[in-house]
Amino acid sequence: METTLRDYPFRCVLNLKPLVDFWEQCTGAGCGKDVSHSAGFREPLMQIPILLEPIENLADLEPHRQLVSYLMDAVFPRALWDTEAMAAAVPFTLSPFLASPNFEGLLLNGDRSYRGHPCLAPDEYVRKRILRAYFFILKNCYGIEEGIDIPEIHVVPDPETGLDRYFSLTLNTRFVEIHRVGAPEILTPEQRETILANLNQPEVLRQVLPPEQFEFRGFVAIKAMEVTDQKVLAALDRDLIDKDSFISEPGFARLQQRLRTLFRMPDLTSSLAACLEDRVLLLNTGCHMVCNCIFTASRHVEAEVFDGSVFDRAMENGRILRVPDLAAEASLTTVDMDLLEGGLRSLMVVPLHYQEELIGTVALGAQHPDAFRPTHEMLADQLVPRFSMALARSLDELHKNVESVIKQKCTAVHPTVEWRFRKAVLEHLESAQKGEASELEPIVFREVYPLYGTSDIRGSSHARNAGIREDMTNHLSLALAVVHAASEVRRLPILDELAFQIVAHLDRVSDTFTTGDEAAILGFIHSQVEPLFKRFRELGGRVADAIEAYRTAIDSEKGTVYNKRRDFEESVSLFNERMSAYLDAEEAEAQAIFPHYFDKHQTDGIDYVVYMGASMMETGEFDELFVRNLRIWQLMVACGLAWHTEQLNGSLKVPLETTHLILVNHNPLAIRFRFDEKRFDVDGAYNVAHEIIRSRIDKATIREGTERLTQPGKISIVYSRLEEEREMRLHVAFLQYGGFLNDDLEEMELDDLPDVKGMKALRVGVNLRSSALADRLQRVMDSLAQSAPLAITC
Known part of the structure; x- marks a missing residue:
């Protein structure tokens, strides 16, 4: 039959005889107590035999309370009686029969019942009490000391604030004795094994050792110690593991109630703010939180709104800021005024950092001035790592949600422009949270400079x-x-x-x-x-x-x-692999100089496009100097590609020749991300001309002739404007001086192509025997070999 734990199964009786025996032993053994002290109550005890026998009714003690108190000097020092929370109670039932003033004031009602409630649920509380009794039996009767100390935590409402206070009750069982009912139970080896395997299962223990066979006599000494701070902080740790504590209204309300308990302020209000790029995400109990994402469950405010506010001051200093009285501040921003109009007078703003980066704030407010003291700041210091970790985890989840949307709608996005896609996704999520159906807003970058280059396999x-x-x-x-x-x-x-x-x-x-x-x-x-x-x-x-x-x-x-096709395809594949790796290494160095959008394609050869401009930078910082720098970089890369072709041909089954072309365009244009094709394309009819030129120029021929512009071992530079020619001539002269290019620069006009007219070109040979070029390329490839598992040597 299944046993029930609803009722406590052990018989527990108050008995002062173990304490009297203690005093008797002290009289003869000189245990440190004054003999005359024990002699003073020996005779009265002889006249009150009830105090030497089990006491069923605690009311029987009332006439003899002074003598009982006198006896308890052995347990509770008189010097501490008026300052500490102490009591004596019936064994394991904890029913007090004697309590210090502090214990009574904090924990007991007028009828000596306990105020508040245990920290555990009723069934679990009884279960723990039963286990505590069994551990006592196993230790004292059978020498089994496997049990643990089970804490007794009591929750009591503060009479002034109504907030919960937590007290740990430490039990001293020095004066508890076990009396057996019936014959002593001798444990078999099997029973011992069962007990050791089920020490946390009182249902199993009472089958082996029925509680009816044991009776506890004596009393326990109780010392109560407040552990409110420890319990609240531990509860906060548990709550903050659960993301709902931030994103659900009940979860945040529970957090706020724990903070009120921790700071002993029943009117305390709290709010959480997360910093996300150029905006601030506000979370507080006033938000309507029904979503499972910290972003969509929040109100979003541009970061600049907080400039000069108390929040800005705290984040700027990176330290906890206490504001004694908002109304007395010299200058108030709109944000500060909103707090003041909301009824807050005192404020404490706690910056939250993760890996040395500011990620948000926790703000605590009160309706009266001077509510926060330095001791509150010390408490707030303990909150920082807890809230920082929880907020960082929630922000990380938000970033994963954003990445998921980007991958779904845009595939991979170049790191340089990822910020713009994140911003669009955040706006999209915000609209969805408001119930407004919307697609991602157009991703358009205006006034960007295009740079295009290609290295084709000739023939x-x-x-x-x-x-x-x-x-x-x-x-x-x-x-x-x-x-x-x-x-x-x-x-x-x-x-x-x-x-x-x-x-x-x-x-x-x-x-x-x-x-x-x-x-x-x-x-x-x-x-x-x-x-x-x-x-x-x-x-x-x-x-x-x-x-x-x-x-x-x-x-x-x-x-x-x-056979022949395989030889050709393997040669092209090896060529593309080498050229692509080299271009990646060069591009990584160029990216470090100034961020830009870069995209490359491989077919029979390799081509790439670069876009750069102020609109592509999250900060808006830009200088045309970096465009000119990249045009020199293009020429150097073309030299490197030609040099690699020459070096690689000795190991190819089918020797290959490559031609190299650079298209120069000084006119900035606009590009738009095509969500259907998941790629960038030029935007607007005027800008389409650049795309047309780019797609057809590799077929260009010299004016009034049949010679192709692009030739093996040479770099062709196509342009249409005089200033473009002047700039590229300067770059070519610089590289000729450095030994990268031959002294064979040609100038030519090109035949018209469909929809492409008036184009001109420069053409110059690459110095494939240049030691300066070889040294530079060796450095680039050494850098690549150190950063990637694929080792490539020149």
């Missing part, structure tokens, strides 16, 4: 087509060898016709081969030739060898000969 299409031709020729030749071998063994006109068809395909490959022909030829081979191999293999000999040679040469994944 990549021709090289790829040549590889396809050679692979298809080899494939058809292998198929023809199988058919010829079969025809020599068994002369059949159908085999001659099949050979005729294969030869016709070979002629087409060598003559007028197009992209569509590859699929047609493979379809012919897979449907007309390969199905015959099973029957051909039966012919044995040379036919089987020809089929085996065919099978060996065919790529199992591609279904065709793929």
Whole structure:
């Protein structure tokens, strides 16, 4: 049958005899007590036998309270009786029969019942009391000292403030004795093992040791000590682990009530502010908090609103600020006036930092002046790490929510412009919190300078087509060898016709081969030739060898000969990998000089675009000096790409040649993020001209000729305005002086392209034997090798 813990199962009886025995022992043993003191109550005790026997009714003690108090001198020093909270009570029931004035005033009602309530729920409280009794039994009767000291915490409302106060009751069981009812219980080894395995389960313990077999006699001495601060701080720790303490109205109200208890101020109000970029997120009990995000559960205020306020002063100094009386402050901002009009006179602002960065404030206010003292500031110091960690955790969760929206709607975002996307997402979340359906606001950067460069593999299409031709020729030749071998063994006109068809395909490959022909030829081979191999293999000999040679040469994944194309693609892949790694290393150094948007693409070669301007900077700081610096950087990068091509060709299966082009445009333009395509594009009809030029200029030819502008080993610089030419000539001259470029600068006009007219160009050769260039590139690549697992050597 399941046992219940609702009622306390042990019999506990008050008995003063253990204390009387103590005094008797002192009389004869000289235990440090005055013998005459004990002799003074020996005779009265003989005349009051009730004091030497178990006392069922505490009222029986009332006529003898003075003598009982006299006896208690052994337990409670008289010097402390009027200042400490002490009491004597029935064992384990804690029913007091004697209490000091402080104990009575703090913890007892007029009928000597306890005020307030235990800190635990009723069932748990009884359960802990039962465990305490069993631990006492196990220690004193069976030598099992595995139990722990279970704290007795009592919650009492303060009569003046109504706020909870917490008291820890320390129990001294020196004068408690255990009396057995019936024969002593001898524990078997199995029972001991059961007890040790279930020390926290009173239901199991009472099956082994029924409480009816034990009776507690004597009394416990109780000392009460206030632990309000410790309990409240521990409760705050638990609350702040739960994010709802910040973002839900009940959670924040519970936090505020604990702060009132900690500061002993029933009218204390609290508020929490989080700093987030250029805004402040306000959380307080006045907010309507129903969401699970600190951002969407808050009111948002621009940070500049707080300039000069008490909050600004506290954050500026980084220290707790106490304001004795807001009304007496020399100058009040709008924020300060709002506090004053809200009924607050005293204020204490506590800055919160995480990893040396200011992340918010906790503000405590009261309705009367001079409410906060230096001791309150000491208490507030203990709040700082607790609230800082909790707020930092909540802000981190907010950042994760923002990142999630950015990834969902924008994929990866370049770090330089991430701030602008975060701002748009925050506005979007705020609108959603207000119930206003909205998409992310347009992300547009105006007045930005574009820089474009490309390094293409010269003749990549021709090289790829040549590889396809050679692979298809080899494939058809292998198929023809199988058919010829079969025809020599068994002369059949159908085999001659099949050979005729294969030869016709070979002629087409060598003559007028197009992209569509590859699929047609493979379809012919897979449907007309390969199905015959099973029957051909039966012919044995040379036919089987020809089929085996065919099978060996065919790529199992591609279904065709793929040797030359694989060589070309592996060469292009290795080239792109090396060029991309080098460009990343160069771009990292340029990014450190001044932040900018950078995007690159790889196909047969590599191209990149850079945008930079004041609108892309969160601070708005910008200087055109950095644009000119990046144009020099472009030229140096093009030199590096050409140098790497030269160095890399020795290790490529198919040697490659690269051409390098830079487009110069001094006119700033606007770019817009296209959410549907998840990329930036120029914005506005005027700016589209730049995109058109960028997409077509690599096909440009010299005016009135057929020569392509871009040539291997040279850098082509395309421009349209005189000031653009002048600047680039200066940059070229500087790099020629440094040994990066040859002294072969050319100036030329370009043929018109569709919708692109009047373009001009400079062209200059790269000094591929330059030691200065090699030294610089070695430094860049060494830097890359140290920061990435891929080691690349020049």
